[in-house]
Amino acid sequence: MKFSKKILAMGLVTLITLGSFVGCSKINKDKKIGMVVSTLNNPFFVSMKNGAEEKAKQLGYELIVLDSQDDPAKERANVEDLIQLGVVALLINPTDSDAVVKSIEVANKKSVPVITLDRQANGGEITSHISSDNIKGGAMAGEFVLEQLSGEGKINVVELQGIPGASATRDRGAGFHSILDGKENIKFISSQAADFDRQKGLQVTENIIQGNSDIQVVFAHNDEMALGAAKAIKTSNINAIVIGFDGNADAIEAVEKGEMKATVAQQPDLIGELGVGLAEKIYNGETVEKEIAADLKIISR
Numbered sequence: 001m002k003f004s005k006k007i008l009a010m011g012l013v014t015l016i017t018l019g020s021f022v023g024c025s026k027i028n029k030d031k032k033i034g035m036v037v038s039t040l041n042n043p044f045f046v047s048m049k050n051g052a053e054e055k056a057k058q059l060g061y062e063l064i065v066l067d068s069q070d071d072p073a074k075e076r077a078n079v080e081d082l083i084q085l086g087v088v089a090l091l092i093n094p095t096d097s098d099a100v101v102k103s104i105e106v107a108n109k110k111s112v113p114v115i116t117l118d119r120q121a122n123g124g125e126i127t128s129h130i131s132s133d134n135i136k137g138g139a140m141a142g143e144f145v146l147e148q149l150s151g152e153g154k155i156n157v158v159e160l161q162g163i164p165g166a167s168a169t170r171d172r173g174a175g176f177h178s179i180l181d182g183k184e185n186i187k188f189i190s191s192q193a194a195d196f197d198r199q200k201g202l203q204v205t206e207n208i209i210q211g212n213s214d215i216q217v218v219f220a221h222n223d224e225m226a227l228g229a230a231k232a233i234k235t236s237n238i239n240a241i242v243i244g245f246d247g248n249a250d251a252i253e254a255v256e257k258g259e260m261k262a263t264v265a266q267q268p269d270l271i272g273e274l275g276v277g278l279a280e281k282i283y284n285g286e287t288v289e290k291e292i293a294a295d296l297k298i299i300s301r
Contacts, residue, residue: 032062033279034082035091035272036075036103038119040067042196042224043248044268045093048117051269052091055276063276070163070195072099079103083110089127089279091272093117097167100124113282115275118268120167127282130274130292134168137264137296138175141243144262144298145180145217148241152185152216158208158240159191160201160220160229169193172221172245189215194225201228206236215240223251223263230259247299255301262300270294 035052037045049065056063064082068075075095082090083106090107094100097120104124107114113127120129149155157180162169173191180186190208194200201220205228209215215238220226226244233240244251247265254260271294281288 030086031060031283032064032085032087033089033091033276034079034085034087035063035065035275036068036078036082036093037065038068038075038093038095039070041069042222043250044222044224044246044266047248048093048268048272051272052276053272054269055273059276059280061276061280068095070095072096072103075100076103076106079106083107083112087112088283089113089115091115091117091275091279092121094119094121094166096163096165097122097170098165113279115278115282117271117275118168122167126290128278128288128290128292130271130278131168131294132266132271132296133293134171135175135178137245137266138172138177139179140175140296140298141172141219141245141262141264142176142179144243144300145219145241146183148261149216155186155216156189156212156214157186157217157219158189158205158215158229160204160218160225161191161193162196162221162225164193166196169221176219194220194228196222196224198224198228201225202232203228205229205232209233209236209238213238218242220244222246223248226260226263227251227254230254234259247297252299255299258301260301262298265297265299267294 066078072095090112100121101123104114108125116129118131192204194204218229223244223246226242230242241261244263247263251263278288
């Protein structure tokens with residue numbers, strides 16, 4: 001078999017890292033788990049990777065993690081490379097719920113079990129899906145808005161959406177709207193995509209403010225966009241609350257400083273940990289649940 005130098009190097013680094021872990025189980029080179037992450041340029045997914053790595057060390061598996069850099073074409077290439085390396089299971093955090101289908105079908109053809117993490121796939125054969133309940137989390141954000149601004153009159157809301165087509169974008173927005181839609185004093189003045197990116201969150205919010213600065217609430221589908229929005233709100237001296245989603249370290253710090261009002265906190269490390277645990281169960285021939293939910297909570301100041 002022929003592998004790219006990059007993939008062989010990454011696999012070697014992973015093996016060296018795992019082998020140096022004090023007190024871990026002996027790594028079995030025949031027990032490889034592949035993990036494809038949409039992007040490692042996001043603290044949430046870095047935490048997910050870290051949780052998976054810790055669990056793999058405990059169980060004695062070699063975990064090979066590849067970064068898709070939010071590119072569906074790279075995602076598919078990553079999956080193909082991992083299949084060639086002989087992984088016993090594939091953990092995948094999709095770049096896009098539709099685009100990932102082709103990548104999953106590659107694994108299906110080789111009978112490699114697929115576990116999706118955080119974002120769902122809109123096709124292909126999935127053994128199990130692990131995520132927070134994004135609809136419930138969006139609803140929690142909507143309820144938080146009503147609790148915080150119950151005595152206010154008109155409430156103008158800005159919604160920063162994630163990557164179009166991603167299940168997290170769809171579900172978090174659906175949960176948020178399920179609480180606020182139809183309320184007489186609630187008006188959505190803008191719902192725009194900022195692709196789960198901090199810089200885009202800043203730019204989109206700045207553009208919205210230029211058109212209408214009468215904003216009371218910004219809800220972002222993840223913390224990275226919320227942090228960008230918080231910067232734009234602060235610069236413009238607007239008295240608006242900013243709510244994020246994920247509970248990453250930067251967002252929690254921003255909440256503590258009063259720069260953000262709240263974040264709907266996930267446990268990405270737990271999602272990664274559960275993924276590796278499921279992969280082992282599948283490898284051992286055990287039955288696993290089709291859907292597994294990780295708990296959520298509101299962190300606020």
